[in-house]
Amino acid sequence: MTSQTNFSNIVRDPHLSAKQKAHYLALEAEASLPYMPVSKAVQDALDNNIICDMFEGHAPYKPRYVLPDYAKFLKNGSEYLELAPARDLDEALNSLTILYHHVPSVTSIPVYLGQLDDVLLPYVKEIDEETLYRKLRLFWMMLDRTLPDAFMHVNIGPSDNIVCRTILRVDAELKQVAPNLTFMYDPAITPDSLLQQACQNICECSKPHIANYPMHANAYDAKGFGIVSCYNSLPLAGGANTLVRMNLKKVAEDAASSAHFFNDVLPYYSQLMFELIDARAAFLHEESGFFNSFLVQEGLIEEDRFAPMFGIYGMAEAVNLLMKKDGKAEQQYGHDSEANKLGHTISRTLSDIVTSTPVKYGYQERALLHAQGGISLDIDVTPGVRIPYGSEPDPVQHVQALAEHHQYYTSGISDILTIDETVKSNPLAMFQLCKGALNIGFREFTANVHSNDLIRVTGYMIKLSDVAKFKEQGSRTNTTGLGAEAAANTGILDRQPRVISREQTPRYCNGQ
Numbered sequence: 327m328t329s330q331t332n333f334s335n336i337v338r339d340p341h342l343s344a345k346q347k348a349h350y351l352a353l354e355a356e357a358s359l360p361y362m363p364v365s366k367a368v369q370d371a372l373d374n375n376i377i378c379d380m381f382e383g384h385a386p387y388k389p390r391y392v393l394p395d396y397a398k399f400l401k402n403g404s405e406y407l408e409l410a411p412a413r414d415l416d417e418a419l420n421s422l423t424i425l426y427h428h429v430p431s432v433t434s435i436p437v438y439l440g441q442l443d444d445v446l447l448p449y450v451k452e453i454d455e456e457t458l459y460r461k462l463r464l465f466w467m468m469l470d471r472t473l474p475d476a477f478m479h480v481n482i483g484p485s486d487n488i489v490c491r492t493i494l495r496v497d498a499e500l501k502q503v504a505p506n507l508t509f510m511y512d513p514a515i516t517p518d519s520l521l522q523q524a525c526q527n528i529c530e531c532s533k534p535h536i537a538n539y540p541m542h543a544n545a546y547d548a549k550g551f552g553i554v555s556c557y558n559s560l561p562l563a564g565g566a567n568t569l570v571r572m573n574l575k576k577v578a579e580d581a582a583s584s585a586h587f588f589n590d591v592l593p594y595y596s597q598l599m600f601e602l603i604d605a606r607a608a609f610l611h612e613e614s615g616f617f618n619s620f621l622v623q624e625g626l627i628e629e630d631r632f633a634p635m636f637g638i639y640g641m642a643e644a645v646n647l648l649m650k651k652d653g654k655a656e657q658q659y660g661h662d663s664e665a666n667k668l669g670h671t672i673s674r675t676l677s678d679i680v681t682s683t684p685v686k687y688g689y690q691e692r693a694l695l696h697a698q699g700g701i702s703l704d705i706d707v708t709p710g711v712r713i714p715y716g717s718e719p720d721p722v723q724h725v726q727a728l729a730e731h732h733q734y735y736t737s738g739i740s741d742i743l744t745i746d747e748t749v750k751s752n753p754l755a756m757f758q759l760c761k762g763a764l765n766i767g768f769r770e771f772t773a774n775v776h777s778n779d780l781i782r783v784t785g786y787m788i789k790l791s792d793v794a795k796f797k798e799q800g801s802r803t804n805t806t807g808l809g810a811e812a813a814a815n816t817g818i819l820d821r822q823p824r825v826i827s828r829e830q831t832p833r834y835c836n837g838q
Contacts, residue, residue: 341800356383388430394626396440406620438554443489476786476805483510507534556785564631571637574644607687633689637698641711660713677734694737699784702811732769744821747777776823
């Protein structure tokens with residue numbers, strides 16, 4: 327279809343709100359611009375869906391993800407926004423509400439709302455627990471109603487504090503699609519009772535993600551990091567200037583054997599990835615003017631803390647194809663040790679490539695490796711390093727098969743364990759599985775409970791009830807359409823709900 331046809335279809339769509347129409351019209355305008363210059367080899371790889379620019383626009387004028395220093399903002403105020411430093415909780419919440427509307431991302435809605443308990447703790451000293459609950463509950467509702475996008479993300483933890491526990495209480499009660507939520511867990515800081523509350527929340531509403539805080543923190547400097555969008559870890563006061571991803575299934579199809587894959591094909595496509603990364607980042611940093619914004623001028627973000635994300639997906643299909651080409655077709659990813667080891671070797675090789683290749687606009691001159699969670703247009707290819715939907719083993723075997731991958735993916739990796747609803751009568755099982763997974767090297771623990779209306783897709787949230795009504799009514803939540811498309815195209819609803827074995831989990835959690 328021509329751009330004019332697309333424009334006309336958007337403005338006439340009865341199921342889109344005026345704001346959603348404006349957003350889609352803007353995307354069409356971006357797509358009508360000439361693409362920045364790239365080599366024929368890169369263009370061929372793009373055309374053949376071997377590498378993908380994630381639809382960030384032909385001439386990027388804003389970073390993919392932005393992580394402002396919200397604590398600094400509240401402490402200093404903003405000359406640009408004509409805001410004085412916050413003096414109490416009401417002013418802090420009001421100022422954050424204002425700033426959120428000025429923080430861009432690939433979705434045009436902020437994907438990072440801050441390490442919110444740390445950010446708000448200085449302003450709650452004189453407030454009793456029920457007053458705090460009422461204020462945060464209203465704030466939580468405001469976020470969902472005014473920024474209705476499930477890629478919007480809050481971080482809490484690892485310390486035990488009243489803001490953290492109150493946010494968990496509110497989130498379990500409201501069961502909203504937005505904001506997404508990550509709880510940071512540090513065994514040296516976090517009491518079991520707080521992790522148990524977070525795991526109880528998962529049983530109630532499939533949130534939060536549980537992040538391995540020491541593992542993430544050790545990957546960054548003292549200024550810190552945040553987890554944004556689905557589950558993407560990035561430098562605080564920086565972000566991701568771009569995300570380019572590689573379809574490992576397609577790369578494996580081009581290889582005659584696993585040796586050919588490692589020696590020739592993977593290095594070739596990796597270099598094309600870096601060429602596209604550099605082209606996209608250069609346009610953003612050198613031509614778009616973004617880094618002249620007030621966010622930079624007031625010290626809320628720093629240009630040298632932005633990094634490109636080197637994403638991969640289709641690990642499962644790549645491993646199974648290479649095993650077949652090596653004459654071992656019976657060995658399947660996620661179920662057999664030799665296939666799993668091949669997957670681990672691919673991840674280690676990718677990590678070596680990314681950590682040894684300089685980029686002009688990176689974090690410490692490097693891109694960050696990312697297990698990309700897939701998009702709704704991915705057909706017959708599995709997100710990241712996940713096990714294909716419908717073929718998942720029991721939760722313990724599932725975690726053991728994937729744990730080795732997690733050390734390599736600095737900017738994020740996540741599987742989604744689908745747990746049978748019987749866990750609601752035994753939430754301690756969820757706690758044990760989570761703690762065991764983190765103990766053996768999981769960077770992120772994420773689970774859906776099968777009977778919940780609120781579930782994760784690739785990492786963002788949808789309500790199944792919203793998806794059921796979407797074709798007839800549309801949705802006020804921007805990401806419902808993506809979830810409906812993913813349900814139709816990618817088999818997310820085929821995930822197998824599993825019971826956490828009483829016999830396996832305690833042994834597993836003890837490291838046996």
